[in-house]
Amino acid sequence: MNSKKTDWFCDARFGMFIHWGLYAIPGQGEWYMSFDRVNAKDYEKYFNEFNPQEFDPRQWAQLAKEAGMKYIVLTAKHHDGFCLFDSKYTDYKSTNTKAGKDFIKEYVEAVREAGLKVGIYYSLLDWHHPDYPKYNDMFHPMRENEAYKEDKYDWDNYLNYMHGQVEELCSNYGKLDLLWFDFSYGDMKGEKWKATELMEMVRRLQPEALVNDRLEGGGSSHGSIMEGTPSKIAGDFASPEQCMPTSELCNKKGEPVVWELCTTINDSWGYVPSDRNYKSAEFLIHKLVECVSKSGNLILNVGPDAQGRIPKEQVEALRQIGAWMKMNGESIYGCEGAKLPRPEWGRYTQKENILYAHIMEAPIGPIPITGVAKEQIESIRVLWDGSEAKDASLALGPRKHPETKFITFGNNGNFTYPLPIEA
């Protein structure tokens, strides 16, 4: 097989998203400015306050590792326009806060040191820049505000700013593994961002970095990556947001598309202490397995507080996922969907001639290994202890997390799946 630049990403399957910025202070999420129609001047009070004392990217990276995650993506600039890095194009940056630090610099160093792949999120939207459209923009905090109706803005100036910052990120922080742009909407997509030029620059400066599909797409709409003929700016992977694909994603020609589902542990990206709607570790493990069973990745978000601490509920969930990954990671890393119908009791993942049976629902009686011919089975083992499960028919009690069994095939992967076994 030819190696592809997306190989590490598809092998990794599980990453950490970090949403962190000034919005951790009001604690109402990264869309606070837009929701509450806060103007840039008023929002700057958080800039004057921002002074995290507990920022420790080594701890973030350690937690990601403990959870079994293989890469991290941090918000260098979100829609509010505040930059966590030193940029010559703006004063609205962390080096000018009381903290006086280039957080991105410390972050990339820590993540690399931990042996994880390093990614940067950059918002195409900017609610702080004077030349970003306001009155007529559907998301801008000052939309439909008469005070901004007659405003003139210089779009090219914003594009120079945005391109200049992306160039800085691609030039000043060593080799990046991933760039995560957010997002296109309405007319604000593709060449409106001068995306071809932007992408050419990214490819020139960071030829190996993967880029998501949002120079053309949003969270629910993808760009030409879903066509059989992706454009130059289509990106390397599709990025469904808070919405699980119903099956393996394929383009119009029926070829599989590399994809990553992004989701949160509660209902928020940025720090929102009042949001108690946490997903359980068990649920999150099931969703990770589901992504892999559809040949996709999961990037799970944490939202550190204004001091830089990841909320303890999020730490706890990640540690629990990590405990499962330690025993069952083999059924996740380097795996993809099996070309088999979904079994009633859970999900299949597959790596070469090993089929991983993730049993998510306790059965009454034996577990049928559906879709597989008996003659093809060489052995059936419990993954975490290697013990034999002779006929895959152990009646299991209810379990907190999916139990993973693996089934190896005698004929070295070159098989079809003609007959279901009813064990």
Ligand code: H79
């Ligand atoms: O950075 C995170 C989000 O802030 C950003 N992408 C992730 C990774 C993002 N969220 N939403 N969107 C991008 C697309 C816009 C969706 C909207 Fe809405 C639906 C805007 C208004 C309605 C989401 C829901 C935001 C406000 C309500």
